[in-house]
Amino acid sequence: EESASASASASEPAGSDNQGGSDAELPLDVVVQVKATESDFWQYMIVGAEQYAKDYPDRVKVTIQGPTKELDYDKAVSLLEQVVANKPDAIVLASSSSDATVPAVEDAMDQGIPVVLADNMLNTEKYTAFLATDNIAGGALAADALVEGMEAKGKTSGKVLVVSSSAGSLVMEARIKGFTEQMKNKYTQYEMYPEILYCENDVAKALDVCAQTFSANKDIVGVFGGNNMSGNGASRYIAQEKLADEVTCVCYDSDPEEIKNLRNGDLYAMIIQDPAGFGYKGVDMAYKVVAEGYDVEANFPDKYIDTGCTKITAENIDAPELQALIDPTLLKDGKATREWPTYF
Amino acid sequence: MSEEKSKTTGKSLTSKLFSGVGPILLILIALFVVFSVIRGDVFLSGDNIQDLLLSTAVNGITALGMTCCIICGGVDLAAGSTIGMAAMVVSYFTSGQIAEGGLVPVFVAMLIAVVVGALIGFINGILINDGGLPPFIATIGMQIIIRQSINLIFEARIIAQLPTEFTDIALNTVFGIPVMAFVWFVLAIITWLMIKFTPFGRNIFAVGSNAETARLSGISLRATRCGAWMYSGVMSAIAGILLCARLGNGIPSTGSENYEFMAIASSVVGGASMSGGEGSVIGTFIGAIILQTIRNGGIIIGMNAHLLEMIVGAIIIIAVLFDKNSGSN
Amino acid sequence: MGIESNPIIRLNNIVKEFPGVRALKGVTFDVRPGEIHALVGENGAGKSTLIKCMMGVHEPTSGEIYLNGVQQRVKDPQQARELGLGAVYQDVNLAQSLTVGENFFIGNLPKTKWGTVNWKYIYKEAQKTLDELKINVDAKDTVRHLTIGQQEMVCIARTVHEKAKVIIFDEPTALLANEEVGILFDLIHRIKDMGVGIIYISHRLEEIFQICDRVTVLKDGAYVETLNVKDTNQDDLVKLMVGRDLTNMYDIEHFPKGECALKVENLTSKGVFENISFEAYKGQILGMFGLVGAGRTEICKAIFGADKFDSGKVFINGKEEHIKNPRSAMKKGVALLPEDRKKEGLCLGLSVDFNTNMASYDLISKCCWINLKKEHERTRHYIKEMETKTPSIKQLCKNLSGGNQQKVVIGKWLCRDADVMIFDEPTVGVDVGAKAEIYKLIEQLTRQGKCIILISSYLPEIMGLADEMMVISEGKLMGTLDRSEFMKDGKLDEERALRLASGISE
Amino acid sequence: MSENKSQTGFAVKAKRFFSGIGLILLILIALFVIFSVTSDSFMTSSGMYNLARATAINGICALGMTCAIIVGGIDLSIGSVAGLSSVIIAYMTSTQFWETPILASEMWWIAALIAIVMGAANGLLIGWLVNDGNLPPFIASVGMQIVLRSATQLLCRASNLSHISQAYKDFFSKDSDIFGIPLMAIVWVVIIVITYIILRHTRFGRNIYAVGSNAETARLNGISLRRTRCGTWMYSGILAAIAGILLGARIGSGSPTAGKGFETDAIAASVIGGASMSGGEGSVLGTVIGSIIIQTIRNGGNALAWNSFLLEIIVGVLIIACVLLDTINKKNS
């Protein structure tokens, strides 16, 4: 679990480096395609990517693409095919499906357009680099945090519930897998509730399913919300019903409701990823590969860069250096700054 | 003639009230019996009944407006996005994140959201009446436009820091009933009175049944249609405001998961006819409770979420099948 | 004619029950080749139901059907068609968005050798039949664009084209004017001469005497009698149908001219009607006569605010009014009983109760609150007044027979209590008994000093009732005749009116 | 003289052919002009190749939807049918749950046939519910939408099915084309032709119009309502299943949420193409143009990197505007 908690360490700004060998004209034309535009999380990635372009206007010109809904695999593929047809200098891609975009990505790579993957791995070997949270490790980290919180409340046995956003989301599956395995292997004193609750990314539904499951199962002591919407609903339910002394809640990703509940003690911990980092470092990687001839495989044999995840609890929520990580839009409004990690 | 008179007066008030909703009332009772037998301790507990009402309220309120549109011979597929728009509008105007202490007092913000809902309904009504668009098309177009406008205007981001006086609405109770459910009951009664006792209510039926006849009978099609869709817009807006209070944040995707389909299903399960001119508030009320009861009970007895959803789909079909075909035998 | 051959079709003891209604109580009936057999009876007597049983639309509760002496069960309309039964129904039954030609072959489209639809053949055949019958319609036209009269002719042509052995006409003349009635009768005679058996349903009894050989009377779903037409007369027939004597129905009281209630000046709607000017007085009946398509309906709809017009003035009670929509017309005291009861007069899916009150809820509500008691009272009152046959005030209008539906529409407009009442074809599909009731009602209204405008394509009716008669042809006012002008020695001068209606000015 | 006559004959034919679609054809041409001027990547062969591939799936769904709309109904279950269809193939050819998949990679077409049968069965059920159960088509198909979606989730145990038949993926891959036309687009074109022939030149097709125009008339004329309705929804189900087969190949895995929301685009394409929600009206050509218009807006807009929300708003406005113009047009003529 060492790697999972690694993150925002200080470094020198990745500024005036040497110019590598490249035939592409500066600023580079980099397309960032996200899973969905109508989501806070992917808006954060967009903020990161745009921040890079703002920091280095002479290096890159960033274009944002993405279907409005995450489920629009079909539209995502069409979009990417079209992006590839336009021959940009590089592509940073967060793909909602591991298979759908493979042909287009391979096509791009074959044409010499580097593709930096973010968040979700594809079932292909042809890509430039992959920046993502290790979601299995993140799930395990969530389990650790949950147990820590439950033990602090003196709950050493009982049922643990998982609320998921929607079936078929790959990253969600990984988190839940990491969480469940950690619970089953390491914390056998707790029992996993047999059914996963789905909320279709609808907070109201998350609230409802929590309410009903809780009233039928008085022995639930812990809840894991697989993303911000499910965590939002679960923690709000706990806040509403004043169950904070009985039930511990941990969730993935942040949103304003969760932050509020964290401060109130209704949510014990958030496991946050670095979506802005996907964007910022993804574009950075694209630039380095194209303009400076950076060799990914030499530094990362499996081409994987773990962007880490961070456990946020009441203790560190106000730490100044974490503010822009918790809410990347602060960067956009210029209300906060952050130092970007130097993985490469 | 006298025979018939004695027959009608002989009917008790309750049997009059529930005439036509018999079959679905049976379904509701059957569901209650099944769930009570399996997990009566939880299902019938006061907490759960409260929760059932609370979780039905949003759909229940939306369905009231939807019923009016269906009676008027159309549907309002923009209901879900109107919910979202109202939630975002009320959040925008009250959030501490936008302005210290909110831009306007909570009450005013709610009013603005309701006005926005009415405005959306008005546009729908005009498109349908003056533009001659089929309601299905007009409102599906509006659905897309409103939903994406929410994303565009509010940058697809959650609005937080809503005042507690607003979010507390969802937590409080009146006479032991959650405020949301209470509002739903009141609106249901208002809608019932409107449909039963006002010329506007009757006009909705006339227009839905035969618009040309209604026009030649001196009923203003424009006023009736705009009124019906505005009523639906207002109901959706109220539902959106309450939902927003319940969620504690303005979430751009509020109301996007099949909210209009569920409202239509509630109305139709409750006996409304998609070809217009038919529908009842009590039926819709029961219809909404049926749909939520399956979900509520199913989760309580620990059913697989997907299996449960499958049953919801099947129940919608079966309930309507039952309703449409029980009359003729 | 009296061909004593074996019947093509024989219905034996047919019973048909609907929920709550016993529409047919054992009817026996037959048709021989080459005869025209009339089926008469009051509204709701079961005529339409009987032929629907025959055509496989309804399944009879009991009873047998024999075709050429062989018992048959007619399962569905398709089978009826294969057995050689054809029908022209009471309500025009065409697929509105399809072409005329396609409607001819609908359900049984001819194929090419490739298995695809043979369009050429369809249009050629349909056009041939239309031309033979002198129907001025293009087979490639979409039905929606035709007038009701034209649509009806297409319906008939289609049935003729199918070469059915038995053809049923359910009130075919209800929507036609004299000229077309003539064409239709010629047509029916020709079909008859081909040896086809014809069933003819009509409320216009003189038509029975004009073309029919035998007549069967139904009353309240029961079989009454079958007579040879030449052995009977109109009065006897009426007596059998209604159960009482109905001597001259048109003999209503006429009242002196009151003030001018409605004045129209140079009303014009381009391409539909032009420069229409007339005055209508209180206590008077103003008749409007013309052939189908003359534009009478449009004139009245324009006055009523239901259609737009280009220029002209409308004065009500001496004051010029700008009527924008039906609602404002009603507020000014004008009412219009539309001609097409199914499309414009009724909400078929709603109750009698609702339909009676729907135009006048404002009169029985206070501060937007409807007085439900009054609503029911009024409905009962008009049901009684007009003897509407309905099991309850909650019965849906679609379950009433055609004539009873018409009575509900009239009731609706009586509820309005308007000063100027425009009746557009008020007796279409209404039985003799009820017609007499309606005429009495009109008489009573004039006694109360109301102004009545009566549109009818049925000349005897309009001449019998009107104090003054306007004749319209192709949107132009051909002339206005006073009662004294068209009553010659107590007899009607039909010729003059018809000449005017055909556009021949004096 | 004779020449003149044949000319007018041709003109009449052309007029009939284009009647009702003139407006949308103009819109399409305008869009093409705008995008080829403003974007240098739009009007390229690869741009067109992509456009054709991207339109195929919605294009096929929309044709089925058009039939359902013409018969006087609607089919809101097509998204779920497409999803289930793709998952059936994935389920039978993937190694997710078994060491050796049910079907060998090359045998994927058997699964595809099963998917088509499933689509037909679903259509049969909806047709039956509508005809014999008196259910409004909206409700029958929404109900089946929910049921099939849940069945899909259950079938793939709420997870993504990866490692599906490679042969299947390759079959419809980007590089499989015939004479430079992508195979997916060819499937679509074949279906366009078949649907055109069915609707225009077969009795069944004409019965669809007759039933949609006036069911009672159709019945009185001896058309079997049951057969026509069941047949229409079956056809729509089959097309949705075929779209699902293409979809599965395109996303390369079985996803429990695949196909969600397809019905909206399909309805949009149909009504932009002139189908009337009251039944009895609609044309294959119109729907095809409608599908292309929607995809052109998306592709062109993306090429110019327009805001994705704005693009969808344009689609929404277009739906309303096209129907509005069509209504005004009809009123005037």
Ligand SMILES: Nc1ncnc2c1ncn2[C@@H]1O[C@H](COP(=O)(O)OP(=O)(O)OP(=O)(O)O)[C@@H](O)[C@H]1O
């Ligand atoms: N579908 C139905 N459901 C219930 N009752 C019906 C139905 N169809 C007809 N009836 C009833 O059956 C009776 C006979 O109706 P029918 O239409 O045959 O009369 P009709 O002789 O054709 O009258 P009209 O001259 O007015 O057309 C009426 O009382 C009518 O109310």
Ligand SMILES: Nc1ncnc2c1ncn2[C@@H]1O[C@H](COP(=O)(O)OP(=O)(O)OP(=O)(O)O)[C@@H](O)[C@H]1O
């Ligand atoms: N939908 C329509 N579109 C275009 N013209 C029409 C339409 N309906 C009627 N007309 C035209 O308006 C004129 C009057 O039509 P209409 O048949 O209503 O007259 P009418 O005198 O009321 O006849 P009747 O009442 O005997 O059927 C005719 O010239 C007809 O062609």
Ligand SMILES: [Mg+2]
């Ligand atoms: Mg009749």
Ligand SMILES: [Mg+2]
């Ligand atoms: Mg007329």
